Amino acid sequence: MTHKVLLLPGDGIGPEIAAQAARLLKACQEAGLDIEVEEALVGGSAYDVHGEPLPAETLEKAKAASAILLGAVGGPKWDKIEDLSKRPEKGLLGLRKNLGLFGNLRPAMLYPQLASASSLKPELVAGLDIMIVRELTGGIYFGQPRGIEVRNGERVGFNTYIYSESEIERIGRVAFEMAQKRGKKLCSVDKANVLEVTILWREVMERLAPEYPDVELSHMYVDNAAMQLVRAPKQFDVVVTGNMFGDILSDAAAMLTGSIGMLPSASLNESGQGMYEPCHGSAPDIAGQNVANPLAMMLSVAMMLRYSLNEQAMAERIEAAVGSVLDDGLRTADIASEGMQTIGTDAMGDAVLAA
Amino acid sequence: MTHKVLLLPGDGIGPEIAAQAARLLKACQEAGLDIEVEEALVGGSAYDVHGEPLPAETLEKAKAASAILLGAVGGPKWDKIEDLSKRPEKGLLGLRKNLGLFGNLRPAMLYPQLASASSLKPELVAGLDIMIVRELTGGIYFGQPRGIEVRNGERVGFNTYIYSESEIERIGRVAFEMAQKRGKKLCSVDKANVLEVTILWREVMERLAPEYPDVELSHMYVDNAAMQLVRAPKQFDVVVTGNMFGDILSDAAAMLTGSIGMLPSASLNESGQGMYEPCHGSAPDIAGQNVANPLAMMLSVAMMLRYSLNEQAMAERIEAAVGSVLDDGLRTADIASEGMQTIGTDAMGDAVLAA
Ligand SMILES: CC(C)[C@H](C(=O)O)[C@@H](O)C(=O)O
Numbered sequence: 001m002t003h004k005v006l007l008l009p010g011d012g013i014g015p016e017i018a019a020q021a022a023r024l025l026k027a028c029q030e031a032g033l034d035i036e037v038e039e040a041l042v043g044g045s046a047y048d049v050h051g052e053p054l055p056a057e058t059l060e061k062a063k064a065a066s067a068i069l070l071g072a073v074g075g076p077k078w079d080k081i082e083d084l085s086k087r088p089e090k091g092l093l094g095l096r097k098n099l100g101l102f103g104n105l106r107p108a109m110l111y112p113q114l115a116s117a118s119s120l121k122p123e124l125v126a127g128l129d130i131m132i133v134r135e136l137t138g139g140i141y142f143g144q145p146r147g148i149e150v151r152n153g154e155r156v157g158f159n160t161y162i163y164s165e166s167e168i169e170r171i172g173r174v175a176f177e178m179a180q181k182r183g184k185k186l187c188s189v190d191k192a193n194v195l196e197v198t199i200l201w202r203e204v205m206e207r208l209a210p211e212y213p214d215v216e217l218s219h220m221y222v223d224n225a226a227m228q229l230v231r232a233p234k235q236f237d238v239v240v241t242g243n244m245f246g247d248i249l250s251d252a253a254a255m256l257t258g259s260i261g262m263l264p265s266a267s268l269n270e271s272g273q274g275m276y277e278p279c280h281g282s283a284p285d286i287a288g289q290n291v292a293n294p295l296a297m298m299l300s301v302a303m304m305l306r307y308s309l310n311e312q313a314m315a316e317r318i319e320a321a322v323g324s325v326l327d328d329g330l331r332t333a334d335i336a337s338e339g340m341q342t343i344g345t346d347a348m349g350d351a352v353l354a355a
Numbered sequence: 356m357t358h359k360v361l362l363l364p365g366d367g368i369g370p371e372i373a374a375q376a377a378r379l380l381k382a383c384q385e386a387g388l389d390i391e392v393e394e395a396l397v398g399g400s401a402y403d404v405h406g407e408p409l410p411a412e413t414l415e416k417a418k419a420a421s422a423i424l425l426g427a428v429g430g431p432k433w434d435k436i437e438d439l440s441k442r443p444e445k446g447l448l449g450l451r452k453n454l455g456l457f458g459n460l461r462p463a464m465l466y467p468q469l470a471s472a473s474s475l476k477p478e479l480v481a482g483l484d485i486m487i488v489r490e491l492t493g494g495i496y497f498g499q500p501r502g503i504e505v506r507n508g509e510r511v512g513f514n515t516y517i518y519s520e521s522e523i524e525r526i527g528r529v530a531f532e533m534a535q536k537r538g539k540k541l542c543s544v545d546k547a548n549v550l551e552v553t554i555l556w557r558e559v560m561e562r563l564a565p566e567y568p569d570v571e572l573s574h575m576y577v578d579n580a581a582m583q584l585v586r587a588p589k590q591f592d593v594v595v596t597g598n599m600f601g602d603i604l605s606d607a608a609a610m611l612t613g614s615i616g617m618l619p620s621a622s623l624n625e626s627g628q629g630m631y632e633p634c635h636g637s638a639p640d641i642a643g644q645n646v647a648n649p650l651a652m653m654l655s656v657a658m659m660l661r662y663s664l665n666e667q668a669m670a671e672r673i674e675a676a677v678g679s680v681l682d683d684g685l686r687t688a689d690i691a692s693e694g695m696q697t698i699g700t701d702a703m704g705d706a707v708l709a710a
């Protein structure tokens with residue numbers, strides 16, 4: 001059966017790195033992978049053409065695809081759009097919500113070749129390998145009621161942080177299963193000393209724990225988790241948390257590696273359909289200059305092969321190719337260091353394909 | 356006029372470090388400071404005696420005081436209390452809310468003597484001096500409605516993230532004024548690409564900016580702020596944000612220094628009344644062992660002298676004493692390092708008093 005892959009380049013450096021992913025997909029096809037690749041617009045670039053960050057056509061294609069590869073969305077060009085529902089970010093949030101991509105896997109792992117890129121002392125991050133499991137279609141991102149309105153003679157802004165038991169259970173199971181495949185340690189992050197919604201979160205995690213007796217479950221308050229990530233990140237194996245805390249902690253964790261340009265992510269729904277994207281953003285400041293690091297995007301292809309297309313071997317080949325390119329001393333500007341050769345986006349794509 | 360100072364030792368290491376603060380207050384009295392010191396119970400220790408984390412008597416004393424010094428609250432002993440309103444944390448939250456202590460000042464500064472304690476590379480944190488201004492009586496900590504209830508046949512947990520224009524303006528002014536007295540840079544942290552409440556937040560900050568033409572205002576999304584704190588913390592001077600984001604970011608920032616046992620904080624209301632407490636928690640694991648670091652608590656006394664009692668000179672004397680103790684190579688266990696002398700809580704108190 002031919003798998004449909006939808007490529008959504010998006011904004012900023014998105015198109016440049018997506019171009020490298022497209023070349024990689026072609027190479028996979030040549031190596032026997034049975035896929036059909038389509039492209040569509042999302043984010044600011046979709047807004048510019050259709051007046052919508054998520055045009056109906058893009059959403060239809062996304063629904064029909066086995067997997068989606070997304071570059072990045074957003075940029076200052078669209079920051080002034082008054083109507084929040086038209087902003088580039090809503091293209092991304094709309095895809096997540098409409099496809100039910102509730103399970104966001106954000107690995108923060110340090111490539112040994114890039115150990116010196118971390119802002120932390122080498123001994124604290126050597127071998128770092130954390131998997132953050134973030135709930136992606138609920139919580140305060142989507143909670144109702146929300147808005148800005150006049151109350152008692154002045155404007156108030158409000159959002160609702162809400163989770164149901166079934167939403168918590170669903171992401172909890174993803175995290176427990178992930179921990180079973182990894183180091184068997186799961187840390188659930190909440191603010192149960194203040195927020196009722198996270199009291200329920202903690203309770204559901206506790207209820208699930210006996211079903212995964214091989215996994216050691218712990219709980220941590222989000223403020224402490226932010227501290228512990230800075231202090232001793234290697235204490236973590238799998239971390240599970242809600243949408244907002246996951247946004248903050250996964251970015252902090254990614255930055256611990258010093259090479260966010262290397263990190264892919266996956267967002268999965270209940271039927272295994274997935275969207276894959278780099279952890280980094282659209283970096284509008286360096287867009288169009290052929291300097292962006294395409295590796296997170298190319299590793300997103302590997303992640304897609306692993307989680308949505310069940311092509312482990314090919315995923316490993318890509319990951320190995322990236323490793324060998326780093327071994328060869330090739331670096332894009334974001335991960336440049338003394339004695340290494342700094343190359344552009346295209347050249348990095350070439351190197352990975354060659355490897 | 357005699358100032359009333361209320362000392363609330365609290366739980367865990369609270370009583371030990373509060374004892375050192377009490378000695379310091381006595382020394383200040385001997386040096387001519389006109390204060391009257393009272394003590395009261397709060398948190399778990401109040402719950403154990405009165406069944407309430409914030410007994411009416413404590414609240415009355417707090418209202419009557421010019422300034423409050425708090426050790427820390429909470430511990431595993433009280434984690435199983437089902438009723439959230441009886442947990443130790445509610446003692447702290449109740450004090451903040453009842454006294455209107457909306458303006459939380461959390462400095463994250465690196466003592467040059469302790470540079471090696473940071474988990475970050477020395478060149479990234481040398482001279483670090485960030486002031487986080489956190490809104491403390493609003494946002495999702497106090498928003499209504501909140502709770503856990505059955506909807507559509509299953510339980511849901513929910514909280515409300517809400518700010519009014521006047522609440523935002525009030526904390527905004529504290530932050531702008533703080534920036535004027537410091538490096539004249541203010542970074543407001545929000546999630547305005549997703550949350551309406553923070554769209555209003557950003558708008559109010561923008562509206563205030565022209566009144567402080569000497570301050571350079573910037574905005575950053577909270578996920579990016581968490582990353583930037585790890586990547587290049589010295590880019591920040593003053594940071595202003597809401598209650599929840601402030602909780603997370605101030606702890607991460609404090610941990611960048613590697614010596615959270617050194618950091619005091621202030622929480623002020625509109626009439627300048629303040630509560631002063633260490634940034635660290637109650638550390639129940641080391642309570643009662645005479646190993647806790649009393650310096651954050653003693654520096655909280657200095658902060659109190661500065662912000663609530665207007666005694667700059669005496670505040671500076673305390674800060675200088677702490678500096679000279681560090682210069683002398685004295686360290687508690689949390690900041691111990693090779694070649695330095697590790698001492699206990701009492702001995703550290705002695706050393707500061709002697710200096
Ligand atoms: C662009 C933004 C809406 C998004 C989020 O907050 O989820 C991004 O920060 C991410 O983490 O994927």
Ligand SMILES: CC(C)[C@H](C(=O)O)[C@@H](O)C(=O)O
Binds near residue numbers: 194448
């Ligand atoms: C103890 C807890 C309620 C409190 C908070 O979240 O505000 C603490 O973490 C703090 O930052 O002072």
